[in-house]
Amino acid sequence: MSVVIPHEILTTTRMTEDEMKREIAVMLFEKEKLTLGQASRFADMNRIAFQHLLASRQIPMHYGIEDFEQDINNLRQMGRL
Numbered sequence: 001m002s003v004v005i006p007h008e009i010l011t012t013t014r015m016t017e018d019e020m021k022r023e024i025a026v027m028l029f030e031k032e033k034l035t036l037g038q039a040s041r042f043a044d045m046n047r048i049a050f051q052h053l054l055a056s057r058q059i060p061m062h063y064g065i066e067d068f069e070q071d072i073n074n075l076r077q078m079g080r081l
Contacts, residue, residue, distance in 0.1 A: 018044065022053065030059050036067050 005020055013020070025043035028034040034042065040050035054061065075081045 025050070026053065026057065026059065029054070032062060035064065035070075036061065037070055 005017065010017065010020060015023070022043045022045070025034065025039040025045075028042070029036065029039035036047060036050065040047045043050055043053075045053070051061070072081065
C-alpha cells in the first residue's frame with residue numbers, strides 16, 4: 001500500500017518526505033503499533049540510528065519477544081551465534 005502525502009502538507013509542516021516518514025514511524029512505535037524493526041524500516045533508517053532518534057526524544061524502548069527473536073536470527077545469519 002502506498003500513502004501519498006500532499007505537497008501542501010509537507011509545505012505547511014516544513015518537513016521533507018523523509019522527515020515525515022520518521023515522524024510517523026516514531027509515533028507508531030511510541031504507541032506500540034510497530035516494533036522497533038518495523039518502525040526503523042518504515043523510517044528508512046537502520047535500527048541503531050532509529051534507536052538514537054528515539055533516545056534523543058527520550059522515548060523509551062519496548063523490546064518484545066518478536067524483537068528478541070529477530071535479533072537472534074540476525075546474529076545467526078551473521079555467524080555470531
